[in-house]
Amino acid sequence: MTDQPDDILGDEQPYASDRYARLVLNLGRALLHVGSPAHRLESSMQIMAERLGLQAEFFSTPTSLIVSLGDGEKQQTFLARSDPGSANLSKLADLTEVMEELAEGRIDPETADERVRAIDAAPPLYNRWLQLAAFVLIAGGVVPLLGGGWREALLAVPLGLVTGLTVVWMSRHVERARLINPMVATIITFLGTLWCGYDAQTALMPAILAAMIPLLPGMDLTTAARELSTGHLVSGSSRLAFAVTIFALLTFGLVLGSISARAIVGEVGLIDPAPQPIWLPLVGVPIAAMGLMMLIQAHLRDWIWILGVTWVAWMGAGFGDWLEAPVIGAFIGGLAVGLAGNLYVQLTSRPSSILHIPGMILLVPGSIGLRSLAVLLGDDVVAGLETAILAGVIAVALTTGMILASVLIPPRNTL
Numbered sequence: 582m583t584d585q586p587d588d589i590l591g592d593e594q595p596y597a598s599d600r601y602a603r604l605v606l607n608l609g610r611a612l613l614h615v616g617s618p619a620h621r622l623e624s625s626m627q628i629m630a631e632r633l634g635l636q637a638e639f640f641s642t643p644t645s646l647i648v649s650l651g652d653g654e655k656q657q658t659f660l661a662r663s664d665p666g667s668a669n670l671s672k673l674a675d676l677t678e679v680m681e682e683l684a685e686g687r688i689d690p691e692t693a694d695e696r697v698r699a700i701d702a703a704p705p706l707y708n709r710w711l712q713l714a715a716f717v718l719i720a721g722g723v724v725p726l727l728g729g730g731w732r733e734a735l736l737a738v739p740l741g742l743v744t745g746l747t748v749v750w751m752s753r754h755v756e757r758a759r760l761i762n763p764m765v766a767t768i769i770t771f772l773g774t775l776w777c778g779y780d781a782q783t784a785l786m787p788a789i790l791a792a793m794i795p796l797l798p799g800m801d802l803t804t805a806a807r808e809l810s811t812g813h814l815v816s817g818s819s820r821l822a823f824a825v826t827i828f829a830l831l832t833f834g835l836v837l838g839s840i841s842a843r844a845i846v847g848e849v850g851l852i853d854p855a856p857q858p859i860w861l862p863l864v865g866v867p868i869a870a871m872g873l874m875m876l877i878q879a880h881l882r883d884w885i886w887i888l889g890v891t892w893v894a895w896m897g898a899g900f901g902d903w904l905e906a907p908v909i910g911a912f913i914g915g916l917a918v919g920l921a922g923n924l925y926v927q928l929t930s931r932p933s934s935i936l937h938i939p940g941m942i943l944l945v946p947g948s949i950g951l952r953s954l955a956v957l958l959g960d961d962v963v964a965g966l967e968t969a970i971l972a973g974v975i976a977v978a979l980t981t982g983m984i985l986a987s988v989l990i991p992p993r994n995t996l
Contacts, residue, residue, distance in 0.1 A: 601633050602650055604694040606659050608676065609639070609646040611701040615673045616666040618804045619816035621934070622646070625680075632684040642816045643823065665823070668800075670879040671706045673932050681930065707875045709749050715875035716745030720792045722869030726895055726943065729787035730857035736776050736783055740769045740792035748795075762796055762827055766834025769793065771842045778846025784854040789835070795876055796831065798824040800942055802972070806980040866891050873939040883935050886925065890940040893917045898944060907971070908978045914944045915979035919986025926992050933992055937983070944979055 608629060612622045623639045626648070630637035640647040646661040676697060683693040707715070720741025724734045747765050751757040769792050777785045790797075801824040808817030843849060870888040873879075879887060897917045901910010918940035922933035 601635055601690055602648070602657060602659060604690050604697065605630060605633070605635070605637065605650070606646075606648055606661055607694055607697050607701070608680070609641070609648060610661040610663055611672070611676055611697055613641070613644075613646055613661065613663040614666040614701055615669040615676070617673070617934075618820075619643075619808050619813040620811040623813070629680055629684075633690070640815075641813075643820050668877040668934070668938050669705070670877050670883065670932070670935050670938065672700050672703065672878070673934055674880060674883075675700045677930075677932050706878045706880070711875050713742070713745040713749055715872045716748070716792075716795060717741045718868050718872030719794055719876060720744070720788075720872075722865040722867070722872055723794050723943070724787050724791035725857055725861040725865040726869065726898075727787045727791055728857070729784060729791065729854045730861065732780070732783040733788045733791075733854055734861075736773060736788040737791040740773055740788060743769055743772060744792050744795070762830040763834035763837075765796060766793065766831045767838040767841075768834075770835045770838030772838075774839050774842030774849050775846055777849045778842065781850070781852070782855065784852050785849065787854055793831065794942070796827075798827040799976075800938070801827070803941060803944075803976045803979050806976045807983065810980055810984065862895070866895055869943070870939070873942060877938055877942075879935060879939075886936055887939045890918055890921050890936040891943055893921055894940040894943040908974050911944060911975040912978040912982045915941070915982025916986050917982075918944065919983040920990055923986055923990040923992045927990070941979065941983075 605626065609622065609626055612625065617625070619641045622641050626639045626646075627637065630639075630650075636651055638649040643665050644663055646663075648659045648661070650657045650659075679688070679693050679696045679700070682688045683690065688696075705712070717738055718741075720737040721734055724737040729737065744765050747768060748761055751761045751764065770789055773785050773789050773792075777783050801820050805817045805821035805824060808814075808820060810817075839849075867888055870891045871884065873891065874881070874884045874887050894914050894917070897914025898907075898910045900913055901907045904910065918937060921940070922936035925931065925936050926933045
């Protein structure tokens with residue numbers, strides 16, 4: 582990688598600042614749209630500004646980015662506003678490629694800006710039908726990883742389809758989209774409870790949680806802990822509040838759906854799943870990996886890497902189950918996923934998020950947090966608080982593992 586000349590701005594600093602400000606701002610907006618957390622976004626932006634020879638400071642939240650270019654005498658400040666972004670790893674990888682080409686001098690800033698805007702405006706890599714298939718694959722693949730057997734898988738697959746259909750339909754309208762979480766939770770809990778009312782041998786919670794995995798804000802909870810631990814207090818606090826709100830909306834839907842179904846079929850006991858075949862989780866991991874690849878819009882060529890990191894995450898969590906210490910399992914899983922992602926950057930110069938995000942989705946404490954709120958609403962305050970505290974401790978353990986991974990294998994200076 583070639584270094585930028587020290588006098589890249591020279592006597593034309595106002596012109597150069599104007600020339601690069603649009604590129605920097607569009608890059609920041611694009612990173613917001615793909616769901617980059619504050620610590621990663623600000624670090625990436627700072628690296629890019631230094632490569633362009635700019636004096637810059639950045640401040641980001643999940644919905645906005647403030648960019649200040651220049652010194653105290655000639656300082657320009659810009660604001661980029663955005664709706665909360667969701668993970669889109671194909672766009673993140675493409676943005677990284679553009680910025681690497683710019684830093685190496687293979688393209689000029691104007692071309693880079695055009696490509697950044699084109700990437701940001703591009704449609705999703707996978708259309709709605711494939712995204713619908715992703716919900717089904719994730720539900721069917723994750724349920725054995727949550728301890729469910731073939732009965733729970735038979736229930737989780739149609740519930741995953743219902744989740745996908747509801748999300749796709751409601752996301753087409755802004756006002757309806759705000760009701761996705763409570764509506765999905767109500768519908769699948771209602772249908773799942775009806776099913777278990779007529780099939781008492783099926784465990785309800787693994788199937789419901791597997792179908793709701795794409796909506797659970799466990800990733801936001803873990804990201805909030807990471808941002809708070811790295812000093813991004815505003816972004817971390819707002820993301821934490823957002824995660825708690827989503828938990829509450831999902832829990833309200835869960836309780837509403839359960840009450841409605843029990844009015845029809847009567848009381849439904851929350852039984853434990855029957856012992857599952859040894860081979861069932863081995864089949865579930867690649868199925869879940871394929872679903873995750875489409876859900877987070879990763880390139881098809883990254884599927885083998887995503888498959889590998891899902892194995893790593895599952896084995897880390899399984900080690901914690903074997904020790905009967907889920908917090909230790911979360912720490913080991915977070916450390917393993919973090920090391921894998923940082924090593925991936927060293928080998929390929931591509932974003933570590935390609936491995937970090939799918940690995941963390943399988944490790945995040947979203948299901949535990951949802952269970953805690955459900956227990957609280959069931960008037961078992963002590964058990965609910967204990968479970969909620971466990972979810973928070975697991976998030977901290979995951980974050981600690983990821984931070985330690987960055988110490989053991991420092992990530993390369995890339996987006």
